[in-house]
Amino acid sequence: MPWNFDPGRPIYSQLLEMIRLQIVSGRYAPGEKLPSVRDLASEAAVNPNTMQRALTELERTGLIYAQRTSGRYVTEDSALIASAKRTIAREKTGVFLQEMKQLGYGPEQVTEIINTIDSSENADQDVSDLDAEKK
Amino acid sequence: MTPVFECSHITKHYGAKAALSDINLTLEPGRIVGLLGPNGSGKTTLIKLAAGLLTPTSGTLTICGETIGPLTKSKVSYLPDKDYLSGWMSVSQVIDLFHDFYENFDRNKAYEMLNRLQIDPGQKLKTLSKGNREKVILILTMSRSADLYLLDEPIGGVDPAARDYILQTILTNYNENGTILISTHLISDVERILDEAVFLKNGTVSIHSAVDDIRNQYQKSVDELFREVFAC
Numbered sequence: 001m002p003w004n005f006d007p008g009r010p011i012y013s014q015l016l017e018m019i020r021l022q023i024v025s026g027r028y029a030p031g032e033k034l035p036s037v038r039d040l041a042s043e044a045a046v047n048p049n050t051m052q053r054a055l056t057e058l059e060r061t062g063l064i065y066a067q068r069t070s071g072r073y074v075t076e077d078s079a080l081i082a083s084a085k086r087t088i089a090r091e092k093t094g095v096f097l098q099e100m101k102q103l104g105y106g107p108e109q110v111t112e113i114i115n116t117i118d119s120s121e122n123a124d125q126d127v128s129d130l131d132a133e134k135k
Numbered sequence: 136m137t138p139v140f141e142c143s144h145i146t147k148h149y150g151a152k153a154a155l156s157d158i159n160l161t162l163e164p165g166r167i168v169g170l171l172g173p174n175g176s177g178k179t180t181l182i183k184l185a186a187g188l189l190t191p192t193s194g195t196l197t198i199c200g201e202t203i204g205p206l207t208k209s210k211v212s213y214l215p216d217k218d219y220l221s222g223w224m225s226v227s228q229v230i231d232l233f234h235d236f237y238e239n240f241d242r243n244k245a246y247e248m249l250n251r252l253q254i255d256p257g258q259k260l261k262t263l264s265k266g267n268r269e270k271v272i273l274i275l276t277m278s279r280s281a282d283l284y285l286l287d288e289p290i291g292g293v294d295p296a297a298r299d300y301i302l303q304t305i306l307t308n309y310n311e312n313g314t315i316l317i318s319t320h321l322i323s324d325v326e327r328i329l330d331e332a333v334f335l336k337n338g339t340v341s342i343h344s345a346v347d348d349i350r351n352q353y354q355k356s357v358d359e360l361f362r363e364v365f366a367c
Contacts (some may be wrong), residue, residue: 007356010347011327042307045299046327047167064170 003044011046015054018044023063023074024085033077034064139202139283139314140185141165147180147338154180155338158194162314164282167305167328169346169357170318172335173365178318179216182285186213187318200283209238212281213328214272216288217270218317222261226254226271233275245278248304252297265292273301280310286317290324302328323358334364366367 006012019040022028034040034055038054041051055072058064062080066072077083140162147155170178179275183189184196187203198207217248220229226249233240249256252270254342260268269292276284290298298321306328309315319325326332332349334342341364346357353360 005327007359008350008354010350012347038307042303045303045306047330048306049165049330052328053347 003046011051012050012057012085015044015046016049019054019058020061020063020084021088024081024088028074030074030078030081032074034072034074036071047085136164138162138197139166139199140197140316141200142184142191142194142196145181145184145196146192147177147189148192151224153338154352155184155191158338158340160333160340162283162316162331164312164314166330167309167315167317169322169325169332170316170335171320171322171332171357176335177338178335179287180338182213182287182316182318184350185283186211186215186285197229209309210282211285212276212279212283213285214276214287218268220260220268220272223259225257225259226263227256229260229271229275230256233278238277239280241278241280245274248274248278249309250361251304252300258306260333266294266297269293270297270301277305277308280313281311282313284309284313284315284317286315286319288318288320288360290319290321295324298324315340322361323356326357328356336364 003015003018005011019028019034028034035043037048037052037055040055041048042106044051054100059066059072061084062077063075063084064072065075097107097110138161140160142158142160145155145158145160156182158177162182169231170181172178180189183193185198185203187208190203196203198210201207201210224232230242230245233245234242246256249271252261253276254267254270260271263271269290273286273289276286276289290301290351293301302325305315305317317325317329326346329346331343331345333340342360344352349357355363
């Protein structure tokens with residue numbers, strides 16, 4: 001299944017975010033070898049040069065590294081992965097809080113709403129989301 | 136690196152009508168380039184010039200550094216905008232014809248793609264649907280190992296599911312140092328596989344840029360930009 005992209009942003013930066021998400025969510029484990037550029041490009045149904053660019057940019061963050069002859073691997077530095085995960089969470093929460101602000105809710109009220117949502121139901125949701133991601 | 140395709144100050148007149156005026160365009164090896172423009176903007180004329188079917192009124196055009204001639208025709212694999220194969224031939228007969236005609240034609244590759252698109256090689260071309268005939272022609276074009284692939288409206292009659300598959304086929308089968316120039320109106324379908332987009336407007340190049348640069352600069356997809364630039 002080809003991956004989906006937002007129209008208004010460069011494809012390579014969206015590819016970068018998607019692969020980064022797969023790393024921090026554990027679909028690609030620390031130290032795991034990534035598929036080749038061609039295979040990833042084919043999976044996402046994008047131009048291999050675009051995929052190449054996304055991976056090169058991702059290398060700069062340190063989340064993946066290139067082994068001269070054998071391909072690209074996910075970093076074994078789990079602290080780095082954890083911090084990348086936290087950065088994403090902060091960004092997404094920022095966007096969410098912005099939307100809530102438009103609805104007229106401040107951070108305290110949002111916290112209150114979060115607490116009223118059944119936490120067990122929420123946890124189930126998370127697990128099924130992750131499963132869907134893996135498929 | 137020598138550009139695969141280079142034209143400088145190309146002008147083409149049909150009688151008094153200028154189809155192309157003062158076109159300068161350079162394409163590097165290993166790129167997939169979209170040739171985009173409204174009807175009558177000169178896309179097919181430019182492609183026919185590169186294929187050697189037309190000669191420019193003025194200006195020069197080279198393929199891999201060579202002027203257009205018999206030698207460049209062996210480097211160019213061209214898919215015309217019209218159906219040009221004889222209907223009485225079967226798919227396998229056309230494959231034999233291509234195999235005899237072009238040194239760089241890979242027969243196994245052609246059969247492999249036919250198989251994956253579930254087209255029976257024994258079928259006569261005239262009994263195939265429009266979409267399936269287009270698939271056969273695309274398979275013939277992509278089975279050659281060329282430096283430049285010229286695809287003029289390749290997927291117009293193909294259903295959306297097969298279109299995705301065909302784009303995959305283009306991605307996985309083109310020769311890595313080859314360049315593909317693809318003219319199409321189905322921009323949103325092909326945008327993700329393009330490196331660069333060339334906008335033709337009334338016979339001149341109005342934009343030539345990397346797809347991601349366009350998305351970055353205009354904050355919109357190439358498809359959206361096209362609709363804006365060429366709004367009626």
